[in-house]
Amino acid sequence: MSSEGEGGFHMVDVSLITSGSRRAMLRTDDDVRIEAVYEPSTASVTDTAVTGTAATAVVVAHGFTGAADRPAVRRAARVFAGRGAAVITFSFRGHGGSGGLSTVGDREVLDLAAAVRWARELGHARVATVGFSMGGSVVLRHAALDRETDGRADAVAAVSAPARWYYRGTAPMRRVHWVVTRPAGRLVGRYGFRTRIDRRAWDPVPLSPVQAVPLIAPTPLLIVHGDRDAYFPLDHPRMLAGAGAAELWLERGMGHAENAADEELLARLGDWLTRT
Template sequence: MSHLPSAFRHLRTIRKRRALPWLTLGYAAVVLVGALFGAEITLRSKTRWVKGVFVPVGRRGNEVYLPAGAETLSRGVVGVVPIRPNRGHAVLGGGKLAGTLVRRAVLQERGVLPNGALAWVSTFVYNGTPAQLGVAYEDTVVSTPVGDMPAWHIPPTGTVPGHADTLVIVVHGHGGQRAQALRMLPALQRTGTGSLFVTFRNAHGAPRAGKGYLTLGDQEAEDVLAALTWARDHGYKRAVLYGFSMGGNIVLSVLRDRHQPFPIPVQGVALDCPVLDWRATILWQGQRFGLPRLLARHVATFTQWVVTKRSGQDFDTVDQLRAAPKFTLPMILWHGTRDRTIPISQADALAAARPDLIEYHRVEGAKHIRCWNIDPEKYDAQLEAFVGRVLAGGTP
């Protein structure tokens, strides 16, 4: 009997030794699957739909009632588009809980938003073309070496003397669409400039290049350079670049020395929740989905390796924090404190690195590229003032 405890300890040791290879194999499998999944999203993510939810709408006078959910409970402004045969669009103000419903006031309305309609509701507010805002525009294309990129051109309004020679080039993000930036169109119109809402290779609706892989801002910059050529050929004399999420990385990639001189001068850059460091972003995404920090780091490292192996991606070329000392143009930067897609620490670091160039707005409570929704009037005023200042030759 005295030998039993020793025998049990020996048995447990044998079991642990046998289990260790299986645990190691299981851990490696998790890392491999996570990396392959992460690489696929990084390289190919795109969708034909603007993010939102479809819900029934209740209406009483100037108030709308929506079922409570993540999108309908979001802070700030949302948009509502009833499904056909109903036609219309409404912009709704901040929400308040009313039992299991969310009550929001109608701020703007075009057409009819009837009681009982099934409707698309989104913090991106719009899901169509500039016509959804009652704005005249023209469909056009930006010619690039890999094909014609679709774009919307909104001519200058002429409301501000001296600004009609300027084009604001608006670049959407990873997996995004041009409609996501329509919220800012009224402010852009008030600046008196023209605007061109563009897309880039391998995004939804754009030509496929190579294997269809995104390059995270590197080669996509050539499509924005082509938009600058389009601007010159259509009579514009100067430009402002305006990028959202990955679009922010794209417009900052345009500023690299090898792309200069530009077809027309670029006066300034506007950035909304930009991706500035893809390595940190990939790691952040792993932690966001609940992976322990060590596992998330291993998945992120292997994801980067897979991305580079498949596409030849050089992460250094799209590291805008490393490039910050070389920037020379004035910038305005917004980033939300509740951004779970791109860590706000990246925006903090860029603003700290170049306070001489960057006007930074750290928006409390805003999710990814939803800074406008928290306070549209404030955001619009900041954007309009920035455009006015850079066109007058000012800096932050």
């Protein structure tokens, strides 16, 4: 399918997976191809109309080195679909089957905006976003920066997100910085984690997550964090929640991001995203 003349947002190469489900390649405003998967709600037959769409679509933004087809992302999509939402998962640039190079949370806001606009193109009047780790920082910045267009979010949840950039206070984050900033680390990212990382430093440095939070209201905002997160300690979620109007869930015994989110937490998240 040609994408010429379709403006800043494009949907190409759409293919049916199962009844009501489909896979697509989206094109961002800076011309990067992003793989995405749409799945309708599985809650009950009354949740879908003739078009197969539920009222709310949840767009899931994975963490660094994740992808749309990773088991933890698929588990989250399955639980959210069971709570009454249609679900869009996608792979950030430089991840999975998407094009481009990872900018580790900077231009990824354009990837998320393309997925949100696709949800609206598919007929969803309400679109909520949920992001994990790097994806959590992206949903916060996206909600602050994209407030007036079809790419906007109607509710936002950030799980295991950092509050500030360049954090190296834990051993796992020091390893992440090595992967991102060193040539040998980027080779490990490419061949070990299937993540292609841009070697260029941020210029300019993007709005930080904690700076984004005050700009999000009146959009409902939820901050979720585990008390056993090995990457970002509890001062990060507390800083985020204290920066603006936000609900804070501190989860006992939870580790980091989508891999640590169990089905009970995902079910609560799904209810919040579809009903807030």
